[in-house]
Structures are given as structure tokens and as C-alpha cells.
Amino acid sequence: AWKLNPAAGFTKPSGPVALLILDGVGLGPKEEYNAFHTARTPFLDKLMAGTAPDGSRVLTGRLDASGKSVGLPDMGDMGNSEVGHNAIGAGRVFDQGAKLVNNAFADGSYAKGDVWKWLVEPCAGDDSGTLHLIGLYSDGNVHSHVNHVTQMIEGAIEKGVKRIRLHILADGRDVGEKSALDYIGPLEKRLDTLRKAGTDVEVASGGGRMVVTMDRYEADWAIVQRGWAAHVLGDTDKNATFPSASAAVQHFYNSDPKMTDQYLPPFVLVDGDGKAKGPIQDGDSVLFWNFRGDRAIEISVAFEAPEGEFPHFDRVRVPEVRYAGMMQYDGDRALPKRFLVAPPSIDRTVGEYTVKNGFKRFSISETQKYGHVTYFYNGNRSSKFDECKELYVCIPSYQEREDTRPWMKCAEVTDAAIEGLKTFSPDLIVLNYPNGDMCGHTGSTTAARMGMEAIDLCLSRLVPELLAAGAVIIISADHGNCEGMATLDKKTGKPVPGTQPEGWKPLTSHTMEQVPVLVFGEGVDKLEMNEEARWSADAPECKGAGIVNLGGTVLNLLGLEAPPDFLPSVVKPAASSA
Ligand code: 3PG
Numbered sequence: 001a002w003k004l005n006p007a008a009g010f011t012k013p014s015g016p017v018a019l020l021i022l023d024g025v026g027l028g029p030k031e032e033y034n035a036f037h038t039a040r041t042p043f044l045d046k047l048m049a050g051t052a053p054d055g056s057r058v059l060t061g062r063l064d065a066s067g068k069s070v071g072l073p074d075m076g077d078m079g080n081s082e083v084g085h086n087a088i089g090a091g092r093v094f095d096q097g098a099k100l101v102n103n104a105f106a107d108g109s110y111a112k113g114d115v116w117k118w119l120v121e122p123c124a125g126d127d128s129g130t131l132h133l134i135g136l137y138s139d140g141n142v143h144s145h146v147n148h149v150t151q152m153i154e155g156a157i158e159k160g161v162k163r164i165r166l167h168i169l170a171d172g173r174d175v176g177e178k179s180a181l182d183y184i185g186p187l188e189k190r191l192d193t194l195r196k197a198g199t200d201v202e203v204a205s206g207g208g209r210m211v212v213t214m215d216r217y218e219a220d221w222a223i224v225q226r227g228w229a230a231h232v233l234g235d236t237d238k239n240a241t242f243p244s245a246s247a248a249v250q251h252f253y254n255s256d257p258k259m260t261d262q263y264l265p266p267f268v269l270v271d272g273d274g275k276a277k278g279p280i281q282d283g284d285s286v287l288f289w290n291f292r293g294d295r296a297i298e299i300s301v302a303f304e305a306p307e308g309e310f311p312h313f314d315r316v317r318v319p320e321v322r323y324a325g326m327m328q329y330d331g332d333r334a335l336p337k338r339f340l341v342a343p344p345s346i347d348r349t350v351g352e353y354t355v356k357n358g359f360k361r362f363s364i365s366e367t368q369k370y371g372h373v374t375y376f377y378n379g380n381r382s383s384k385f386d387e388c389k390e391l392y393v394c395i396p397s398y399q400e401r402e403d404t405r406p407w408m409k410c411a412e413v414t415d416a417a418i419e420g421l422k423t424f425s426p427d428l429i430v431l432n433y434p435n436g437d438m439c440g441h442t443g444s445t446t447a448a449r450m451g452m453e454a455i456d457l458c459l460s461r462l463v464p465e466l467l468a469a470g471a472v473i474i475i476s477a478d479h480g481n482c483e484g485m486a487t488l489d490k491k492t493g494k495p496v497p498g499t500q501p502e503g504w505k506p507l508t509s510h511t512m513e514q515v516p517v518l519v520f521g522e523g524v525d526k527l528e529m530n531e532e533a534r535w536s537a538d539a540p541e542c543k544g545a546g547i548v549n550l551g552g553t554v555l556n557l558l559g560l561e562a563p564p565d566f567l568p569s570v571v572k573p574a575a576s577s578a
């Protein structure tokens with residue numbers, strides 16, 4: 001069943017099919033706040049205008065990359081790298097974590113399974129354990145949603161839980177960059193009411209998501225260690241202490257006017273005697289409420305790895321707790337062992353078809369996006385399909401903030417891509433340049449422009465090598481980000497005034513914009529854009545193709561007919577060459 005037929009009208013190029021993903025690079029209005037537009041990118045500009053460096057034609061188009069086109073609940077949901085790479089790698093739209101968890105909370109089924117009961121049981125009644133809830137506290141809906149947290153608190157109280165502690169990570173990356181108090185304010189009020197009604201419920205610790213707990217792809221375990229010290233150990237020697245979460249956030253804002261939520265230092269909340277309000281103890285239960293896996297894996301390992309099998313930092317004390325995640329974050333590693341909602345089962349990915357049809361695949365990025373071209377592209381699987389036929393290369397990212405090094409490691413990624421092209425002779429290359437996204441998330445327009453200029457320089461080195469090797473190249477993106485660097489006034493559509501050198505309030509989150517698609521290289525002269533391609537055959541909202549259509553595109557360009565349930569390719573044999 002894995003063997004795919006040859007695709008009519010497509011011939012595999014003599015070189016590889018190279019899928020180059022420019023993370024977070026969308027097509028926004030041509031305004032000053034569009035860092036892709038204002039960056040000096042002569043190489044990309046020429047490609048976008050329809051000409052490749054060898055003079056051949058570039059097929060160009062735009063693709064949907066948000067909302068239902070990538071399996072999110074609503075058309076108004078911005079895209080993200082998880083759902084984007086899942087879609088690109090699966091060639092079909094799957095209901096994503098955000099939607100599955102949403103459904104499980106809408107009908108209450110999250111609490112009907114064994115895991116919720118298992119968590120709540122040791123914490124019900126007097127003299128029992130504490131229920132700890134940890135996660136990203138915002139309504140960004142990329143990693144998590146605050147509504148799930150309030151619903152769980154109420155659900156737990158209903159089941160007789162008497163003591164609850166929250167460990168909250170401030171966002172500022174999927175939502176406004178200084179919006180933490182908009183979430184914490186109402187939470188503190190709500191907890192106050194619940195305390196008056198007899199439940200001992202408090203925020204116990206927290207910090208900013210980029211420095212506390214939510215590391216990904218082992219970029220920097222010190223981030224997880226800080227979270228462990230604040231949430232688990234309640235370490236009041238090493239952490240700043242405060243009476244409340246809002247006092248903590250306000251303090252950090254006051255002491256550094258440039259401070260934004262994602263970079264807030266860790267903090268521990270203490271009672272009148274200076275004692276931590278909620279360290280995690282033997283007999284407690286812990287739920288990590290993020291549904292997205294990349295930034296939830298390491299903290300889950302920290303909770304689940306036995307003594308002697310955790311080399312990443314000294315945990316000091318490992319409490320005997322019942323631990324569960326909102327989802328299972330990594331099926332291959334069964335991590336975590338217990339979870340509230342079953343993850344989407346994304347099967348038969350392009351990556352798997354590629355190797356099962358005898359082709360060699362090479363995935364490459366730097367740490368920050370390495371898992372995107374392996375784990376997410378493979379349908380949230382961390383392991384290879386075929387050790388001999390796959391080469392995965394990870395260039396270590398800087399640990400410093402991207403607004404201080406907007407070029408990131410794109411030069412090194414390019415060097416390694418050229419090297420791998422020559423030594424491994426891959427049939428499929430999946431490469432991700434993170435700069436548009438990672439610089440976009442810092443809110444610095446200057447950094448986002450520089451990031452794009454660095455990518456342009458790298459493409460001007462990589463693309464000629466690929467063309468010389470007989471490649472067909474697809475350049476696209478997983479979602480928008482750097483093309484929208486200003487927060488826009490909803491009424492006027494103009495940037496809201498603010499602190500950036502340009503005078504506007506930064507926008508750190510992703511956008512709803514479409515993304516570019518460029519196809520060129522060997523054999524593309526016999527192809528044309530497939531204007532009929534749609535991401536759904538029947539969704540009324542669907543007007544055209546989306547990034548999910550890139551799955552079938554890659555298979556077709558490899559000369560293979562895509563399985564019937566894959567969405568159609570964005571290119572087709574040209575009518576004139578038929
Ligand atoms: C992050 O995790 O950095 C952001 O929440 C989303 O960014 P990504 O989806 O581009 O990784």
C-alpha cells in the first residue's frame with residue numbers, strides 16, 4: 001500500500017525536490033511595518049517576480065496558512081509552526097490539538113476519562129495532596145488557552161479538591177507583548193472568590209515563557225531548570241519573591257521599561273512569613289495544560305525521568321507525583337505517559353511515503369526549528385522512518401535573543417545544506433530558515449528586516465547550488481509573522497502608536513496572512529500553477545489552495561501520484577505540454 005504509482009505528466013528531476021520553508025514569512029500589505037517588504041531582498045524579489053537565477057521561469061502563487069485550512073477551529077485562528085508543518089507534511093487537513101482540546105472541554109469529556117480521575121483522586125478531601133496546574137497562561141490558542149484552566153479549577157473543586165496551586169507562564173508572543181496583567185487580573189479576582197467559598201487556591205509561581213520552563217528541542221535546558229526551581233522547589237533563595245502574580249509582573253515592568261512578558265524572570269509567591277505558597281510535594285498531582293508538544297516535552301521529561309536517567313540539570317528533589325499532560329506530546333517516546341486528550345493521529349506523511357518509495361530525505365534547520373522539519377513534519381513523531389534513508393541535521397542555535405543576532409545560524413544551515421546535498425545526494429530536502437518568525441516574535445522590526453536580508457543572502461548561495469544539482473525548488477512558508485510587525489488599530493487599520501523606533505506598538509505574534517509559494521527548477525517549464533487546487537473540496541470558506549496542498553505537490557514533483565485522500569498539488573502539467 002506504500003508504493004505509489006508514477007504521476008502522469010510529472011518527471012522526477014535529476015536532482016532533489018527541495019522544500020525551503022521560510023518560517024513566519026507571509027504576504028502582507030506593502031507598508032512600512034511589513035519587514036519582508038521593506039527588507040532589501042534582491043534575490044527573493046527576482047524570484048517573486050517570476051525569474052530564477054538561471055533565467056528560467058518561476059511559478060508563483062499564494063497559499064492559505066491559517067484557520068480551518070490547517071485544522072484549527074475557526075477561520076479567525078492564526079496559523080503556527082506546529083499546525084503548518086503538520087499540514088505541509090501530511091498533505092491532508094487533520095483536526096489539530098487546539099480543536100480536539102476545545103471539543104473535549106466544550107462537552108466536558110476531558111474529565112470523563114481515567115486520567116482526570118487519577119489526578120484528582122489523591123487531592124480530594126481533607127489532608128490530601130495538592131493539585132498543581134502548570135502552563136502558558138493566555139488565550140493565544142497556539143500552545144494553550146486560559147479557558148481550559150478555569151474549567152479545570154472548577155471541575156476539580158466539584159470533585160472535592162481542596163487545595164490547588166497554579167504555576168503560570170506569561171506569554172507576550174502569541175498575544176500582546178505586555179498583556180500578562182490582562183489575564184492575571186481577572187484570574188486573581190476569580191481565585192479570591194473561590195477562596196472565600198472555601199477552596200485553598202492560589203498562584204504559586206511563574207515567569208516568562210522564553211526564559212522559564214518552555215524550552216524546545218533542547219535549545220537550553222537552563223530554561224527548564226529555572227521552571228523547576230520556581231514551580232517544584234519553590235526556591236525562595238534563588239528566585240524573586242512576591243505576594244501575588246500581579247505584584248511580580250508589575251515589579252518587573254517597573255524595574256525595566258523594556259521588559260516584555262515572554263522574558264519575565266522566574267518568580268515565587270510567598271505568604272506573610274516568606275514561605276513559598278506552593279512547592280510541589282510527594283503525593284501531589286501535576287497537570288501541564290499546554291496542548292502543543294514542542295515546548296512541553298522537556299518539562300514532562302523532568303517530571304517523569306527516574307533518578308539517574310536525567311542528565312540535564314540537578315533536580316535537587318524529585319517529588320513522587322501523579323503527572324499528566326493535556327496531550328501526549330510525543331507518541332514515539334510515550335511522553336508523557338498519561339494525558340487528558342488524545343492527540344491527532346497524523347499518519348501516512350509525505351516523509352514516510354518518500355522513504356517507503358525508495359527515496360532519500362534530508363531535513364535540516366537550526367535548533368529552534370529543527371523539530372519542525374522532523375517531528376512536526378513527520379506528524380509529531382520524533383524518530384526516523386528509515387535510519388538509512390534519512391539524514392536529519394541540526395545546527396545549534398544561539399541561546400541569545402534573536403533581536404541581538406537576527407542573522408541567527410542561517411549561514412551555517414546553508415553551509416550544511418550544501419554539504420548534505422553533495423555528500424548524501426538526497427531526493428527530498430526539507431529545510432527551514434527560522435529568521436522571519438523568530439525575529440518577528442521579538443517585536444523588533446529592525447531585527448525582522450535583518451533576518452530577512454540574511455535569508456536572502458543565504459538563498460542566493462543555496463539556490464544556484466540546488467539548480468546546478470538538477471533540483472526542483474519550492475519556496476514557501478508555514479504562516480505569517482514578520483510581514484506584520486506593528487499592532488494595527490482595528491478601526492483605522494493603521495499602526496497603533498508605541499515604543500518602537502518606527503513609532504508603533506510592536507506585534508510579536510503570528511498573522512493571518514497568506515504565504516508565498518514559488519516553484520522553479522528542472523522540469524518546471526513543463527508545469528503551470530494549478531488554479532483549481534483547493535485545501536477543501538466542500539468548506540464554504542475555502543477559496544483556493546493552502547500550505548496543506550504542498551504535501552501532494554512534493555509527491556508529484558518526486559514523480560509519484562499522491563494517495564487519493566491527499567489534497568491536490570499546487571502545480572500541474574502545463575496544458576501546452578500535454
Ligand atoms: C512559539 O512557540 O515560539 C510561538 O508560540 C509560536 O511560534 P511557532 O509556531 O512559529 O513555533
Ligand code: CO
Nearest residue numbers: 024081437441
Ligand atoms: Co512563530
